Amino acid sequence: MKDAHVYSHYKEAVIGSIVDLAAEHDDVVFLDADLSSCIGSTTFQKAYPERFFNCGIAEANMAGIAAGLSSMGFVPFIHSFGCFASRRAYDQLFISVGYTHQRVIIIGSDPGIVAQYNGGTHMPFEDIALMRQIPGLSIVEPSDAQSLYSLTRQVYESGASAYIRTPRKGICFRYSPEDEIVLGKGVELADGKDVAIVATGVLMVDAALSARDILLKKGIDATVIDLHTIRPLDTELIEKAARRCGCMLVMENGRYPGGTGEMIAAHLARTVPVRMDFMNVGERFGEVGNLQYLAQSFGFTAEAAAEKAESVAR
Amino acid sequence: MNSELLKSLKDAAFEIRCRTIREIASFGSGHIGGSMSIVELLSYLYFHEMDVDPSDPGKADRDRLVVSKGHSGPAVYAALSLKGFFPESWLSTLNQGGTRLPSHCDMTKTPGIDFTGGSLGQGLSAAIGIALGQRLRKMEARTFAIIGDGEAQEGQVYEAAEAAGAWGVDNLFAFLDQNGQQLDGYTSDIIPSVSTVERWRSFGWDVYEISGHDYAQIEDAIEKAKAVKGKPHMIVMNTIKSYGYIPGEGVKANHSMAITKEGAKEAIEALREREGR
Numbered sequence: 226m227k228d229a230h231v232y233s234h235y236k237e238a239v240i241g242s243i244v245d246l247a248a249e250h251d252d253v254v255f256l257d258a259d260l261s262s263c264i265g266s267t268t269f270q271k272a273y274p275e276r277f278f279n280c281g282i283a284e285a286n287m288a289g290i291a292a293g294l295s296s297m298g299f300v301p302f303i304h305s306f307g308c309f310a311s312r313r314a315y316d317q318l319f320i321s322v323g324y325t326h327q328r329v330i331i332i333g334s335d336p337g338i339v340a341q342y343n344g345g346t347h348m349p350f351e352d353i354a355l356m357r358q359i360p361g362l363s364i365v366e367p368s369d370a371q372s373l374y375s376l377t378r379q380v381y382e383s384g385a386s387a388y389i390r391t392p393r394k395g396i397c398f399r400y401s402p403e404d405e406i407v408l409g410k411g412v413e414l415a416d417g418k419d420v421a422i423v424a425t426g427v428l429m430v431d432a433a434l435s436a437r438d439i440l441l442k443k444g445i446d447a448t449v450i451d452l453h454t455i456r457p458l459d460t461e462l463i464e465k466a467a468r469r470c471g472c473m474l475v476m477e478n479g480r481y482p483g484g485t486g487e488m489i490a491a492h493l494a495r496t497v498p499v500r501m502d503f504m505n506v507g508e509r510f511g512e513v514g515n516l517q518y519l520a521q522s523f524g525f526t527a528e529a530a531a532e533k534a535e536s537v538a539r
Numbered sequence: 540m541n542s543e544l545l546k547s548l549k550d551a552a553f554e555i556r557c558r559t560i561r562e563i564a565s566f567g568s569g570h571i572g573g574s575m576s577i578v579e580l581l582s583y584l585y586f587h588e589m590d591v592d593p594s595d596p597g598k599a600d601r602d603r604l605v606v607s608k609g610h611s612g613p614a615v616y617a618a619l620s621l622k623g624f625f626p627e628s629w630l631s632t633l634n635q636g637g638t639r640l641p642s643h644c645d646m647t648k649t650p651g652i653d654f655t656g657g658s659l660g661q662g663l664s665a666a667i668g669i670a671l672g673q674r675l676r677k678m679e680a681r682t683f684a685i686i687g688d689g690e691a692q693e694g695q696v697y698e699a700a701e702a703a704g705a706w707g708v709d710n711l712f713a714f715l716d717q718n719g720q721q722l723d724g725y726t727s728d729i730i731p732s733v734s735t736v737e738r739w740r741s742f743g744w745d746v747y748e749i750s751g752h753d754y755a756q757i758e759d760a761i762e763k764a765k766a767v768k769g770k771p772h773m774i775v776m777n778t779i780k781s782y783g784y785i786p787g788e789g790v791k792a793n794h795s796m797a798i799t800k801e802g803a804k805e806a807i808e809a810l811r812e813r814e815g816r
Contacts (some may be wrong), residue, residue, distance in 0.1 A: 254675070275675065278706075286664045286698035293668020296646070296654060297676065298599070301668075317695070320658040321665055326647050 307333030307349030337478030348511030354483025417446030435527030607662020660693025689721030704743030751776025
């Protein structure tokens, strides 16, 4: 896999991946909704101007146009902030894309509280739940730039529609180009025996790893899973961790109903019932602030995660 | 329009209407009003204008039709069966469990349906995508779309109108079935469909207003539109909801009506008589 260290921000990694795909496949097209400069799809536009469409601030129309292009054999990537890419265009994604068996890959940027200074109107908390209602659609939330690059390629190659949930700004690397990142298979970053922590996305996987360090000092050895693919769920890995640890904490930067935690709880209730706890936004709407403030406000800290994990383990 | 073509189109329209009435009667009720109002257009498109091949419904470079007002499905199915996309016998399965002919047009079920309609307001966007796809593939093919005047209360229609106008999607030919009625009654009593010609023109479209039941006017508008480059085309068709299903003409609640098999026979005879057949 190409080394994503050439990129300086998550947005460059996801767009870079799509530009590389477009070089190899003439069916790749890109549609944006006036957030081209925010995600950097201007790079795609420069490379493939005839295959780029800025639809303006009209997400529903963008989703419908993408569905039409798909029916002509193209594979459209569409982008908006996660809240608009999901909520605003939902019936279009459900009917014009899902129901018609068309294929569109949706990039929803700035997941959950990552929207920071854009505030509560721009925070997608329920995008996972909405996307889960569309049969056959994959959902990925990579936790670093290398897996973001790789999984973007893999969702294209998978032949399915997909929702890619990603931050735009900043960058971190958890994986090297040699690491095996496989769509649909979570990564066990630590294999402790006392409590399983399943986390999605950059913010939560970071917090989960830090929580593991705190827990180790207390003699608690946690498993940490980077669940970069939320759907289809890696049931084998989740069941294995539940069996080994006998308890589980699921951390997601979003809402519980219909989200990752509820999905895993529903699966384990049928297969390996274990004691569980959850970290999510609860019943709150979003609010403005920097990431540090918001993480504190929503309780998305390593300390809070360690506390929940310790509690569920006892 | 030469008389031979006119006669063949009128014959096709009559047959589509008869099949539509029988089809809906086979189920017992259905969307007769918005089906009957577009029959002249459907017959013109399928039997004169569009490059489609019933023996190869998936032909990549075919012309495509998006019936965004998907509740017109019964008339579209009647036209497709007459064109040879599937046997006429399928029509009696309308809306039955397991049918390939659901109440609203569904591209995953029916040969010849190019895009799904039914969740109103969505089809024109898809039609733009199809037209752009034809362009990207350097095809000569065109995309046709039919929207309703009630449907055009949906905001997405104007997102699509703006984009197609801005991008000059000139292989897109849209038709507004302006029959003046919607499910709850007359559009003038609900949300009036006003200044539609000016409206679409202001979005940068090449616009015509015609009678949707007059073949000469349909032909004239389409031929003129084909000569205009750089703009998408909108043909506003003034129509009569339920036109040709006489018991529904002039009836306020004619969006969906119950039709018995006996009623269908009588309606077809009445239409035959009115048309002097």
